[in-house]
Amino acid sequence: MVPLDAEALAAGPSRERWMGIFFEDQKVGYAVSRSAPVAGGGTLHEGRSHFRLAAFGTIQDVVTAQAALTDPDGTLRRFDFFMVSDEVRISARGEVRGDEIVMEVDTGGGSRRFTFPVSAPPQVELSLEEVVRRHELAIGTRFEVPYFNPATMAEGVMEYEVTDVEVLENGEEAWWVRTRFGDIETRQLVTSAGEVIRQESPMGLSMVRMTPEQARDMPTHDEAVDIIARSAVPLTGRIPRPRATRVLELAIQGVDPDRVIDDPPIQVRRDGTVRVEMPLLAELARPPVVPAPDVQVPAEWLESSPTIQADHPDIIQKAREVTAGATDRVDAAVKLEEWVFQYVEKAPTFGIPSGLEVLRTARGDCNEHTALYVSLARSLGIPTRIAAGVVYSDRVGDRGAFYYHAWPEVWIGDGAAPTAEGSTAWPWLPVDPTFGQAPADATHVKLAEGDLDRQVEILAVMGRLGFVAVDSR
Missing domain, CATH: 3.10.620.30 (C8orf32 fold)
Known part of the structure; x- marks a missing residue:
């Protein structure tokens, strides 16, 4: 497991958060997210990632960018998503309208509109952290959040459960939170301020809080992980x-x-x-x-x-x-x-x-x-x-x-x-x-x-x- 760096923790709560992306013990990229208040009391969440992977010896760089706008009470209103890799690119824009999501998807040179029924206004990945901040964390705490993934068009409930507590190098307490969406489980280490500083996902993928300089240090092409073989x-x-x-x-x-x-x-x-x-x-x-x-x-x-x-x-x-x-x-x-x-x-x-x-x-x-x-x-x-x-x-x-x-x-x-x-x-x-x-x-x-x-x-x-x-x- 890649250790958390004390320098990254010393920055304290930040509206801009940098994470290194790892596959098992090898760095494959980085992600950065930021949040800022907007007129009317809502919040604009933005994020981007860049990772480098190989498959059967072919190396590709994948870039994603996304944004989400939430109301003062944390309700999601609009979001967008973009991904590009080699010749593949897709972009999507969505808006929550009552009991449905209206989404426009651009891919293959064409633009299509789709609607997805939802039982409650959902959150997207970027806005989940804001929801977690609204809960008081303690071992045994459980809650559910309606969730939508623009990349896979999957809608459902994200389940949260606080399973353990850890004391960081700076003396701050952080909480291990298990999340579940469908059959997919992840673990997150969340600070008392509600910020994720480590995330562990299936297949050995993880993200770890880093300084901007550490996070941007991308692997060379010779170091690219062959995701198929691994x-x-x-x-x-x-x-x-x-x-x-x-x-x-x-x-x-x-x-x-x-x-x-x-x-x-x-x-x-x-x-x-x-x-x-x-x-x-x-x-x-x-x-x-x-x-x-x-x-x-x-x-x-x-x-x-x-x-x-x-x-x-x-x-x-x-x-x-x-x-x-x-x-x-x-x-x-x-x-x-x-x-x-x-x-x-x-x-x-x-x-x-x-x-x-x-x-x-x-x-x-x-x-x-x-x-x-x-x-x-x-x-x-x-x-x-x-x-x-x-x-x-x-x-x-x-x-x-x-x-x-x-x-x-x-x-x-x-x-x-x-x-x-x-x-x-x-x-x-x-x-x-x-x-x-x-x-x-x-x-x-x-x-x-x-x-x-x-x-x-x-x-x-x-x-x-x-x-x-x-x-x-």
Whole structure:
């Protein structure tokens, strides 16, 4: 653990706070935030961060900036968010209006407006510290704060619990506070003035209060942390031919097995193990490209979102072009997979994926391939969802390991049921446009389903999850 520097603490409560960002014990960047009163008694909160990471040897700098305006009573009114990394950039502006958030998102050269219902005016990351200051901290204190994350569009409740007290080098007491949002837990060390001086997050990420000079001391390119290699999920045993594996059974280690999705018949979790079996194309039902009008399809498998621009004219035109002549949904799914695999350059990317932006840049990693694929498929009326989890690669570590991955799944559950006795009905077709696979191989282990607001759940197990190979063929 990186120690707190006495010089950083000596500055006392400050409206400008500098933090060093660390991955395990290695510095990867910095963050700075400041607060200032505004006319009318409210507060303007501003922050920015800069960190440098590597993935498979490719080094990228990521810059974020955000702001939030709160009323005198601490109620959030407006916020904005900006992120840029290499060719990926996204900006968002939002306003709380009664029981909803109205948000405008700019990405891929286009601007879209979205509304999100909220049960109470939420806070964003920058304004949370002001809320904490309004509570008297003591061991056992608990409270909840409505919360919204503009980057992932996730809305819910941030839970706080004071768990311990620590005396700092300057003699001041500080409180260890555990926070929980969904399945994600962090620990914060908070001073009596309500300022966070240390934060510890999943996957070994942490922030530590520093002087401005210390915080701005960025790592060189030679020192950049390879986030993929350092966050790999270890495997005991071997998978001889991962890309050709159709059946895989693994023992789950390090986390509650319930953290691994049970989704028969493709992924079955039982007695601390998970078994993944992928279908052959010849085994699949062949429903029409678009479900019949009387078929009930959940809206989330067809809708657009800030990252899945299924209703954009450019997406619609390209999808029709790629799938021209498709005879059924499986045929269309394979055509889309082959085109995205060939079209998008394989390049590690840090940022928020956007299907429209990938259509224009033709570059990205699994998130970008998946965002483009799902945008294209949904634009045609093909029910598609995003699967996120881990996949095996022998490029990670000395003996291979699992690493974070995302891929699309196409619904074919409205097709004809199998007629052969003992045959399996496959309601979903997992494809992998990053690897060029339809169906995907069985080393794809799913941990979450859905857009960014659900994919962040994976952080709760990364750094703790491990597997033991039981069977592969």
